[in-house]
Amino acid sequence: MDFELTKSQIEIQKAARNFAKGEFDKDLALELEKKHEFPTKIWKKAAELGFIGIHFDEKYSGQGLGVIENIIVAEELCARDSTIGACLLLAGFASECLLRFASEEIKLKFLPLVAEGKTLSAGAFTEPDHGSDITSMNTTAVRDGNEWVVNGTKTFITNGCLAGFFTVLCQTDPDARPSYRGISMILVEADRKGVTATDIGDKMGIRMMSTAEVNFKEVRVPLTNLIGKEGKGFYQVLEFFDESRILIAAQALGTAQGAFDRALAYVKQREQFGKKLAEFQITQHKLADMATKIELARLITYKAAWNYDKGNIDPKLTSMAKMYAARTAVEVADEAIQLLGGYGYMAEYEVERFYRDAKITEIYEGTKEIQKNTIASAVLGKFK
Ligand SMILES: Cc1cc2nc3c(=O)[nH]c(=O)nc-3n(C[C@H](O)[C@H](O)[C@H](O)COP(=O)(O)OP(=O)(O)OC[C@H]3O[C@@H](n4cnc5c(N)ncnc54)[C@H](O)[C@@H]3O)c2cc1C
Numbered sequence: 460m461d462f463e464l465t466k467s468q469i470e471i472q473k474a475a476r477n478f479a480k481g482e483f484d485k486d487l488a489l490e491l492e493k494k495h496e497f498p499t500k501i502w503k504k505a506a507e508l509g510f511i512g513i514h515f516d517e518k519y520s521g522q523g524l525g526v527i528e529n530i531i532v533a534e535e536l537c538a539r540d541s542t543i544g545a546c547l548l549l550a551g552f553a554s555e556c557l558l559r560f561a562s563e564e565i566k567l568k569f570l571p572l573v574a575e576g577k578t579l580s581a582g583a584f585t586e587p588d589h590g591s592d593i594t595s596m597n598t599t600a601v602r603d604g605n606e607w608v609v610n611g612t613k614t615f616i617t618n619g620c621l622a623g624f625f626t627v628l629c630q631t632d633p634d635a636r637p638s639y640r641g642i643s644m645i646l647v648e649a650d651r652k653g654v655t656a657t658d659i660g661d662k663m664g665i666r667m668m669s670t671a672e673v674n675f676k677e678v679r680v681p682l683t684n685l686i687g688k689e690g691k692g693f694y695q696v697l698e699f700f701d702e703s704r705i706l707i708a709a710q711a712l713g714t715a716q717g718a719f720d721r722a723l724a725y726v727k728q729r730e731q732f733g734k735k736l737a738e739f740q741i742t743q744h745k746l747a748d749m750a751t752k753i754e755l756a757r758l759i760t761y762k763a764a765w766n767y768d769k770g771n772i773d774p775k776l777t778s779m780a781k782m783y784a785a786r787t788a789v790e791v792a793d794e795a796i797q798l799l800g801g802y803g804y805m806a807e808y809e810v811e812r813f814y815r816d817a818k819i820t821e822i823y824e825g826t827k828e829i830q831k832n833t834i835a836s837a838v839l840g841k842f843k
Contacts, residue, residue, distance in 0.1 A: 506576025537713025553582025619671020
């Protein structure tokens with residue numbers, strides 16, 4: 460057993476930390492959050508330095524590294540700033556569907572655009588009537604000559620108004636039973652005729668990110684835009700979740716660490732009743748609990764990534780990591796606000812934003828209840 464990061468992983472961690480320290484700025488973050496604006500300049504710079512698509516092969520402009528390196532970067536960026544970090548780690552959202560399943564032609568065309576910071580990507584799975592349950596889709600894709608004709612509406616799509624392309628889950632065989640055997644993944648470029656994206660509006664956290672409803676009306680794409688195999692879209696998205704949920708766990712972990720760091724610094728300097736807050740035993744116990752939860756979240760998240768990179772893909776462990784790290788982020792950020800008292804409630808002190816940003820990690824990429832379903836079915840096995 461070896462819990463150490465390699466030398467090169469430590470270098471990547473330092474590089475990500477230094478990048479975030481140099482480029483992320485509290486005032487800029489407050490301004491971007493207020494304007495609901497994506498941190499475009501920082502994203503471009505992160506791509507230039509190789510932080511986007513670090514896990515893509517070099518031929519797709521990546522660094523040829525693994526999920527571990529990707530989560531090391533995600534943790535560092537989110538610890539520095541929970542919103543800017545989330546924007547960067549999801550800049551290439553769902554491009555792993557291309558990486559793992561698409562034709563070489565599609566990979567060579569689209570993955571370099573993502574890694575080089577020329578386009579954002581989006582995964583369009585959720586529909587107004589299909590959230591946790593994606594075993595059937597109302598969005599359809601029908602063959603017509605050499606093309607697919609896509610019709611339907613997707614909702615809550617991250618990067619929706621900014622992305623250059625969407626990975627869309629479509630029902631390609633409406634007669635398939637069970638219905639998920641008739642779902643396929645199709646790449647739809649955002650500039651195709653009939654694609655419209657509308658921002659859904661104000662939301663609790665991750666406010667620099669676009670969250671959109673995306674409508675596909677008689678959208679024609681070539682048959683070669685099929686990602687992976689026809690009728691395998693449902694299975695492919697589940698495999699994608701095995702990877703992407705580890706990244707969300709890292710987002711949560713970084714968010715928890717960032718909230719903790721701020722609370723720790725605060726209690727060492729704030730005095731009440733003639734003492735530093737850090738001198739009260741209750742403060743010390745809160746810090747001990749927070750630090751322990753973060754350490755556990757880190758262990759399970761890194762273990763899930765390490766397993767994934769070794770080819771031991773384990774949906775149970777991935778779901779445990781996402782569920783535990785997400786809960787940790789919410790609890791630690793909540794406690795951080797408490798430790799800062801009234802100041803914790805104010806935007807300038809950042810922890811309230813970390814708290815708002817933490818909550819989404821318990822919802823997207825499968826809610827905590829859905830993670831529990833995955834864990835429970837793995838531990839129970841067949842029992843009926
Ligand atoms: C900001 C944001 C960004 C998002 N980004 C994307 C994106 O980029 N792409 C995308 O496709 N989707 C995205 N989503 C959608 C997200 O993945 C869904 O919101 C989530 O999967 C839950 O679906 P739902 O909202 O329809 O809730 P529902 O599925 O209706 O669930 C409502 C409640 O019921 C519970 N529930 C449902 N089924 C079960 C069950 N079987 N057992 C126990 N409890 C259950 C849920 O856990 C939840 O608590 C995003 C959502 C948000 C808010």
